[in-house]
Amino acid sequence: MKKSVVLLMTFVxxxxxxxxxxxxxxxxxxxxPSASPSGSSDAGASVSGSFIASGSTALxxxxxxxxxxxxxxxxxxxxxxxxxxxxxxxxxxxxxxVQIGNSDVFAEEKLKDAxxxxxxxxxxxxxxxxxxxxxxxxxxxxDNLTKDQLVSIFTGKVTNWKDVGGKDEKIVLVNRPAxxxxxxxxxxxxxxxxxxxxxxxxxEDASGTVRKLVSETPGAIGYLALxxxxxxxxxxxxxxxxxxxxxxxxGKYPVWAYEHMYxxxxxxxxxxxxxxxxxxxxxxxxxxxxxxxxxxNKMQVTRDVEGKVSNK
Amino acid sequence: MKAKTVDRIMxxxxxxxxxxxxxxxxxxLGYLLVRGLRHISLDFLLSPxxxxxxxxxxxxxxxxSLFLLVLTMIITIPLGLGAGIYMSEYAxxxxxxxxxxxxxxxxxxxxxxxxxxxxLLVIVNMFGLGFSLFSGALALTVFNLPLMxxxxxxxxxxxxxxxxxAGLALGLSRWRTITSxxxxxxxxxxxxxTILAAGRVFGEAAALLFTxxxxxxxxxxxxxxxxxxxxxxxxxxPAETLAVHIWKINxxxxxxxxxxxxxxxxxxxxxxxxIFNLGARWLGRVLYxxxxxxx
Amino acid sequence: MNLPETRPSAxxxxxxxxxxxxxxxxxxxxxxxxxxxxxEWRGQAFVxxxxxxxxxxxxxxxxxxxxxxxxxxxxxxxxxxxxxxxLEWAPEADHPMFGALPFLFGSFSTSLLAAIIAAPxxxxxxxxxxxxxxxxxxxxxQPAIELLAGIPSVVYGFVGLSVIVPFLRxxxxxxxxxxxxxxxxxxxxxxxxxxxIATDALRSLPAGLKEGSYALGATRWQTIARIILxxxxxxxxxxxxxxxxxxxxxxLAVQMVIGNAPHIPHSLFESAxxxxxxxxxxxxxxTTGSLHNNALWSLALILLLMTFLFVFxxxxxxxxSKHA
Numbered sequence: 001m002k003k004s005v006v007l008l009m010t011f012v013x014x015x016x017x018x019x020x021x022x023x024x025x026x027x028x029x030x031x032x033p034s035a036s037p038s039g040s041s042d043a044g045a046s047v048s049g050s051f052i053a054s055g056s057t058a059l060x061x062x063x064x065x066x067x068x069x070x071x072x073x074x075x076x077x078x079x080x081x082x083x084x085x086x087x088x089x090x091x092x093x094x095x096x097x098v099q100i101g102n103s104d105v106f107a108e109e110k111l112k113d114a115x116x117x118x119x120x121x122x123x124x125x126x127x128x129x130x131x132x133x134x135x136x137x138x139x140x141x142x143d144n145l146t147k148d149q150l151v152s153i154f155t156g157k158v159t160n161w162k163d164v165g166g167k168d169e170k171i172v173l174v175n176r177p178a179x180x181x182x183x184x185x186x187x188x189x190x191x192x193x194x195x196x197x198x199x200x201x202x203x204e205d206a207s208g209t210v211r212k213l214v215s216e217t218p219g220a221i222g223y224l225a226l227x228x229x230x231x232x233x234x235x236x237x238x239x240x241x242x243x244x245x246x247x248x249x250x251g252k253y254p255v256w257a258y259e260h261m262y263x264x265x266x267x268x269x270x271x272x273x274x275x276x277x278x279x280x281x282x283x284x285x286x287x288x289x290x291x292x293x294x295x296x297n298k299m300q301v302t303r304d305v306e307g308k309v310s311n312k
Numbered sequence: 313m314k315a316k317t318v319d320r321i322m323x324x325x326x327x328x329x330x331x332x333x334x335x336x337x338x339x340x341l342g343y344l345l346v347r348g349l350r351h352i353s354l355d356f357l358l359s360p361x362x363x364x365x366x367x368x369x370x371x372x373x374x375x376x377s378l379f380l381l382v383l384t385m386i387i388t389i390p391l392g393l394g395a396g397i398y399m400s401e402y403a404x405x406x407x408x409x410x411x412x413x414x415x416x417x418x419x420x421x422x423x424x425x426x427x428x429x430x431x432l433l434v435i436v437n438m439f440g441l442g443f444s445l446f447s448g449a450l451a452l453t454v455f456n457l458p459l460m461x462x463x464x465x466x467x468x469x470x471x472x473x474x475x476x477x478a479g480l481a482l483g484l485s486r487w488r489t490i491t492s493x494x495x496x497x498x499x500x501x502x503x504x505x506t507i508l509a510a511g512r513v514f515g516e517a518a519a520l521l522f523t524x525x526x527x528x529x530x531x532x533x534x535x536x537x538x539x540x541x542x543x544x545x546x547x548x549x550p551a552e553t554l555a556v557h558i559w560k561i562n563x564x565x566x567x568x569x570x571x572x573x574x575x576x577x578x579x580x581x582x583x584x585x586x587i588f589n590l591g592a593r594w595l596g597r598v599l600y601x602x603x604x605x606x607x
Numbered sequence: 608m609n610l611p612e613t614r615p616s617a618x619x620x621x622x623x624x625x626x627x628x629x630x631x632x633x634x635x636x637x638x639x640x641x642x643x644x645x646x647e648w649r650g651q652a653f654v655x656x657x658x659x660x661x662x663x664x665x666x667x668x669x670x671x672x673x674x675x676x677x678x679x680x681x682x683x684x685x686x687x688x689x690x691x692x693x694l695e696w697a698p699e700a701d702h703p704m705f706g707a708l709p710f711l712f713g714s715f716s717t718s719l720l721a722a723i724i725a726a727p728x729x730x731x732x733x734x735x736x737x738x739x740x741x742x743x744x745x746x747x748x749q750p751a752i753e754l755l756a757g758i759p760s761v762v763y764g765f766v767g768l769s770v771i772v773p774f775l776r777x778x779x780x781x782x783x784x785x786x787x788x789x790x791x792x793x794x795x796x797x798x799x800x801x802x803x804i805a806t807d808a809l810r811s812l813p814a815g816l817k818e819g820s821y822a823l824g825a826t827r828w829q830t831i832a833r834i835i836l837x838x839x840x841x842x843x844x845x846x847x848x849x850x851x852x853x854x855x856x857x858x859l860a861v862q863m864v865i866g867n868a869p870h871i872p873h874s875l876f877e878s879a880x881x882x883x884x885x886x887x888x889x890x891x892x893x894t895t896g897s898l899h900n901n902a903l904w905s906l907a908l909i910l911l912l913m914t915f916l917f918v919f920x921x922x923x924x925x926x927x928s929k930h931a
Contacts (some may be wrong), residue, residue: 087897184699217783319827430671484643
């Protein structure tokens with residue numbers, strides 16, 4: 001007898017929860033779009049609203065950390081930060097399901113051909129700069145690689161380290177998948193050409209895995225964002241220039257990309273306030289630098305979608 | 313004479329294989345526990361993760377895993393019981409039943425990544441639930457449901473026929489016979505099966521990458537109102553589970569102690585699964601004794 | 608089809624009537640029959656609803672994945688032939704190519720190799736538990752195998768990357784990653800599936816069969832090799848096929864150890880790839896609706912179709928074992 005009651009209670013609970021879920025969802029969906037208007041756009045006044053930022057997993061830790069600080073200071077604002085990848089973030093912001101789309105690449109590079117119109121509706125907010133360095137296993141004995149040498153390595157023309165001044169050892173490539181934003185940046189600014197998916201090359205999307213494999217595999221070469229560099233791998237110079245924040249800022253070291261936060265149309269209310277906070281000196285010199293990015297206000301050069309660099 | 317030698321050799325081989333399997337398991341557990349246990353402390357289990365500093369914990373992730381499990385079970389158990397009861401009690405041996413049986417079979421062998429992608433397409437994007445615990449729970453339901461159906465069906469079928477007939481003979485309706493005669497007898501094995509299935513949910517990652525998301529917003533553990541954004545009980549917030557967290561810090565971890573955290577979290581995950589396994593057995597036995605003695 | 612009768616769902620009625628049902632034992636002969644009928648109707652409605660839901664789920668999965676996965680073929684100019692037999696996968700190239708043969712090859716070879724490793728082990732373990740030392744088997748081996756089934760796949764991947772890959776790198780020429788590493792990790796993961804099904808099959812064998820063989824003076828191995836294994840072969844194969852199906856669909860553990868180069872490798876120790884690993888790697892990085900993204904959905908559709916194929920094979924085998 002009792003058991004049937006318990007059983008029924010379970011059903012009831014499940015149903016109420018499901019019903020609850022529906023209500024809540026409605027409330028949620030209603031809240032998000034209304035977020036922007038409800039937030040006052042006057043600077044200094046308290047802002048309110050809730051929004052979602054999703055996309056690049058590389059940018060996620062930064063946005064999350066900053067959003068937590070921002071929410072602590074503005075308790076009327078609620079920000080959800082989600083991953084999913086640059087492509088997912090751009091699709092979602094273009095469709096309007098999220099308010100900010102985080103991306104490692106310009107929207108125009110992902111939303112091409114039939115989707116080019118979508119890219120036009122998006123407004124770019126460049127919040128940080130990320131630089132990449134070619135890294136090798138410690139045993140290869142190479143300190144510097146020229147552009148041509150890197151191209152030969154990543155297109156498979158050179159397969160032994162002795163041909164680029166290292167010791168007699170087979171080169172093992174650790175590349176990224178074709179869809180990766182990191183790979184796109186590296187190809188565009190370090191190689192100047194597309195690399196190839198060579199037989200036998202390893203492909204990993206995740207920086208941690210790339211670092212682990214490069215550090216463990218004899219003769220391995222890959223590339224990492226500066227924040228992932230540590231003692232286990234060796235960062236090589238590019239055309240004699242060391243990969244560090246100063247060289248990137250002055251424009252001497254070319255392998256870098258912007259981290260973008262896209263909004264659909266000009267941002268308003270809480271979204272706008274948050275993006276302004278993101279670009280404030282407090283965040284740029286604090287969290288951005290701490291997490292291994294280069295502050296956007298330190299950059300002495302700018303670059304457009306086509307890759308044309310100009311002095312600020 | 314020769315046959316006996318062959319027999320002895322093959323006996324040796326089979327015993328050897330059994331020993332090998334035990335050794336693999338022991339090695340696996342030993343490796344995970346030895347590397348991981350050093351990092352497990354109360355602080356590690358309760359504190360939130362750190363992005364770049366050392367000393368982060370897995371508190372929210374552990375909570376998310378458990379909460380997601382509860383959510384999934386709340387959805388799965390009634391549905392699974394219902395479909396299981398149909399399969400064992402109401403299904404007539406006809407084409408339709410054969411078809412449904414086929415569906416359960418296909419559903420249970422779907423790759424979890426396909427289920428995850430389906431969740432991304434339909435639950436996350438189309439229903440607009442976003443990356444959330446609820447999306448994750450629905451995706452997990454999809455591939456936990458067939459398991460639950462099978463467990464219920466088998467447990468009900470193993471109840472002696474006489475018990476059912478006795479119930480019907482007393483003038484109880486079929487449904488009443490099922491809920492008050494058959495189910496109580498079958499409950500120990502249903503519970504055991506359910507907990508073992510729950511272990512699988514606990515460790516699932518591929519489907520959750522696309523549905524529950526890979527981020528864990530700040531949680532305010534003093535706020536238990538499920539409608540608040542920072543409340544741990546809000547089912548519509550994105551949530552990274554323990555298994556997903558291991559995947560993430562292994563691949564993207566920036567903290568200097570990422571490897572140790574991964575090892576510690578893996579150990580916690582394995583220990584939890586161990587507890588589930590032992591708990592399922594123990595609970596099944598206790599329930600069996602209680603239900604059969606008190607009746 | 609007796610499904611339509613489920614439409615007037617009993618759900619709203621359930622909570623209100625819960626106390627009434629609980630107080631039922633007091634005999635009230637008058638309304639009893641009606642109450643029984645109502646109770647029965649409600650129960651059946653619920654049960655049918657659950658089953659209907661199962662059907663809806665599976666159909667929507669197939670429909671949605673197919674709708675995305677077929678787009679490249681229908682409207683984006685990729686031919687099915689290119690997808691299935693093409694060797695070149697270059698989705699972001701100026702002239703994109705979508706040859707998925709390397710992925711198919713990788714998926715098949717890792718899962719088959721995993722089954723080749725795991726099947727003998729699993730069947731031996733089953734023999735140990737049923738024919739040799741049932742007691743020891745039940746107290747030690749069976750729990751051990753169930754535990755192996757419970758260990759999450761990320762943990763397997765983690766161990767594979769930290770133990771098996773370095774081991775293979777030091778022992779064999781190559782980088783350690785590749786089909787062999789994937790197959791070893793998968794073989795441990797599918798061992799429980801194969802063992803459990805084999806054990807069930809061996810247990811259900813009529814005792815008379817074995818006793819007859821022993822009575823004729825056959826040794827244990829002769830009995831196993833000539834009587835037990837041949838009679839249970841279809842059931843054993845069922846377990847192996849289900850194991851392969853599981854290996855085929857496994858994503859994260861394999862992706863971590865296989866290397867992910869979109870090429871057919873020349874050796875077992877060279878970077879290779881699978882259907883699942885390319886999906887996990889690229890899905891998030893591509894935008895919805897782009898050709899690259901849709902091509903990944905096509906790969907998911909192939910995975911889905913493979914599941915149907917595996918279930919079909921299992922069905923055939925089960926029919927065989929019923930006839931035997």
